Amino acid sequence: MHHPAQFPPGHTVHGWRVVKLIGAGAYGAVYKVEMNGIHYAMKVAMHRGTSGDEEKSDARLKRELGCLVHLGHSNIIAPRAHGRWPDFVSGWLYVILDFVDGYTLAEWVEKVHPTAQEVVRLFIKLSAAVDYMHGRGVFHRDLKLNNVMVRASDNEPFIIDFSAGDYTHAEDLTDAPLPPGTRRYRSPEASRFLRENGDDRDARYEFKVTDDVYALGVCLFDVLTAPQPASDSVKTPVEGRMMPPDPRVLNERVPGALSDAVMRFIARKPENRPPTAESVRRELVALTKEMGPEWVTPLHTLTAKPLLTPATGTDEAVKRMRPRRGLLLGVLGTALAAAALVGLFASKQAGQESSATVSGEPSVQRDAGTGAPLLVVAPQGDAGVPLGTSVVSPAPVASSPGVALPPQDPVQKESPSVKRAPIVANSSESPAMKAPASSGGRAEFLKKCAAATAAIALQMGCPGSSQVRPGPSECPDEAREAMFEVLRILEGQSVVVTIDKNQPGAMSQGGVFSDGPVRGIVRDGIRELPTGTVLMGRVWTGGGALLARYTEARLPDGRTYPVCIAIGEKGAEEAEAGPTPGTVSFNRSMYGYVVKEWP
Template sequence: MSTHSPSPSPEHPILAGMVAALNPPDDTSPLPVGTRIGGDVVEGVLGSGGFATVYRVRSPSGYVSALKLLPLDQGPERAERAWREMLLGTRLSHPNLVRQLGAGQWPLENPRYLWVKLELVEGPTLDEWGLAPGRTLGEVVERGLEVARALAVSHEAGVLHRDVKEANILVSQSTGQAVLVDFGVGYHPACPTLTKGMFPPGTPAYRAPEAWAYGRAHAGEPGAHYRAGPGDDLYAVGVVLYRLLTGRFPFRPAEHGGEDVEAVLHRAPLPLHLVNPQVPLAVEEVCLRLLAKTPEARYPDAVTLCQVLEELRARTDVDWTRVLHPERWRPMKPWARWRRVLAVVGVGLAVALGAWWLGFGREVAPGGRTPEPVRAVAAPSAEAPPPPAAAPPLALRKDSVPVKQQQTSGPQSEATSKRRGSAVRTACLGLTGAALQACLGTPQQVPSEPLAPPPQACPAGAVETMTNTLGLRIGERNAVDWSDVRGRSVHVQEDATLRVGGDWEAGANRFGKGWKVALPNKTRLFGRLYVKEGRVYGRFTEARTPQGVLYPVCLELLDTGGNVGLELQPGSGPGKMMVDPVVEVRVVDRFP
């Protein structure tokens, strides 16, 4: 799996599996090209994370690999973690596991670093590969089988991965197989426990129900620490398979961001064939068993999972060539739901106008004027939206139809008016919900205002990650944006993501030697927006770097003047928020 291709960019996906997310050494200057470490020559930096820098190196024979440099002089805990990662790698050898090629200390005199040389796997992360258009059912199940084989070998060696996710699985360009990387947070009984928090390092969306249950049962208990087992890795494989097969996670995020722990603990995931009809029941059964609420209800071990997937793959009654995602599938977002509603409204209005035209259009007095009912339903100018109008009652009353009539007199006019109202009401009867309200009433021009979320604690580990790992300070602010749009308002949705435009640097007062990059350029911030009293507020609970590293965060949305929330801009409408393109976020230790 080696390669002699040109040096990869800093966004190479290998970083997702090679860069641990802990504090960096004080000396963050990269080694110059040409530096020799363990006989290899440094050709460039693949990337740097909180705890290590990863270099592209070449051996005297021309073999290109990745060399991870971990500090030894940052305290006993850091040194222990470095040795731990190296020792775990020596226990593992398999085509579906990243291969450790060597290790040592550097410099030879007064060593300050431990270096670990790893196989350089060229290829996309599993989600980039699996959600691409045209990917077949057979290919996805085959990658899942390869991940199960990797876990079977590592578990047999007594090593738990503890952070199985798509970003830590690469699909090799040379072999086409899945390769499990990043054992930086792995566990072996011979290695001491270094984690001080409730949970081991990992990604909340892939955390097993038994871990969440332990966290609830021991909340606030000093020294409580959840001990992961093989069932945790198997549950994470279930999340990976569910996402590859359907394009979404088994459980939606909580209403105001973060994981919906109630759903993970007590609700069954939506059956896969309902989300994606291309998923056969035989494959769905395996995935849902991996997502069972207790480890006992899942497969007993990774070896059994391998056997099940091998038998499944050998079945001839399943069409393994069926395409899972003809187009890149995305879960429906709030704006998409509004599009559907507006489409139904449009059909309803067309029916109503058609009924008016066929029923009595010829009875309207001539003269070339636009018929009054058409003007009554025409969209108002976006430049000056009217104030919100109260939604009309759903009951169909004779006096509730807001259709203007021609001001004529006499019996014929009265009859025409009655027929006109009857026709419109009949056309509206076929609609429901928001479509019926739109047909019978004046549409609002300001987004509806759901109840503002109550005060909320930050996600588990967010404050510690922001202050200790990233070096950010509570109250610190940074400019971010929605996209490359400038000079005009942008349309954002309830679950819109923000982008860090340029490196977000942590202050020098935390690390003593200059500045460090806390969140790199193009990091995405995920959270939720809501509207209250004409302003948009936001809570962001997860940051994802371009290399796929996830951090729990606690950030609130500000305008560029430092005020909480954003002013709605002209053009806002139902389910449509128009805001300034450049905003700020502030580091907080609790959402007010």
């Protein structure tokens, strides 16, 4: 019998045929399913109601169902059925929902390049839906870009994921001062309550209409100011006592009237915000009468992006596109310049052992959509990262033979007008090398760094070649062979991983993480990757997010294989700021996905 996190394609649950896994979190897994030729979404609780799990996933999915049955709005996801599997009494709870063939709101911004006029129309519908739910006694409590889907065919928005939601007279599931939610979208008054009552486990914050209004305002702020909200987690900070800059200051394409309205929606004091989502809707409707070219011009600079298939994000034809000759010449020149820079650094480093410093020199990058090489010069401005922060490169990490470490990006700063494209290491180059431990070997290693190309320097772990988290790239052939041919694991299968073996705990428990090597352990495994398997990898914590990649698995019987296991099926996961600079707070355990390509 399959666990809810591991339903394979073709598996049936009371007649609903599983097409594929869409995603999984601490509380449940979501699948695309089919019945009678119609596609739906199926959400399954991670634990049975009688399991006593700390996450209370069964109770939370039941709460989500309770929220949805109170609602019936064209812009709120609709439930169609529910049940328990495999038996109706003690089985895993599942809920069948409408399937939205489209994108999250964050992805929609990147793929559609909307105008201010289109954004206003979309948020008019969202604010109407939020006001409707409030009128029915329901609070969402976790409104954010990833909890809004936009249908690809007509740009119709849908509010999804009520797992943190609440409704009148619902049972209290929260054992902390604040309800579940996402820190960035938490209202200032809720954050203040947590600061004042964080040590009082009996204190409970009374969630209000203005909390959801604030979160909706932050969503609009991000759509207007973040050109790549899905692929780049670095956004202008909105938390704290001080107001963020006006959207028009961050993006001159934002109309002034719209910029002013957003600042009212996210005012620090609730009495200075619109009192209801209906008030937000009316303000936005008034803006539809505004005229001028700034309302019909795309809000963000257009970049060469492929036409992606909704819900999959793939296009094989784009992968086969050949870069232009001029860009190739630029890449060659930049690679030589990068090698020279590494050589200069090596000559200084050979005489003294010190921490690597951040360089603002040009770096070879590739367009996030086409894969074509780009020459991007990192500016000296700040793009929302707190001033004074820096990243220090750790010592090179050695791996077992045949285990390739994930490629790493050079550190760079960017302004809102410069988009970050991930560096993709040349797969034809030699695999990662070990850095000698002796002082003489260290000098020899640095000389090799000086002679290496930029791509090889990244793979070797040379000083100055890290520490910004890497972008998408292919999993090494050795790891693919080990996973899919030797161990016979299916792509997309997941296991529950304790991210850092030294911080054991459940998904509901928080840990503190920083950049560097990590040793994880499989907490809830499968036959091919059993519980107790040790995973060797690396963690990146830049930009208020956590990315963990494991490249080696040591099974309980002692066998060791190269692997590609990622925490976060779609890349870096949003995290909260840690107690010290450079750290983040994140779940101690999370789902690790077997991947063919690093997300």
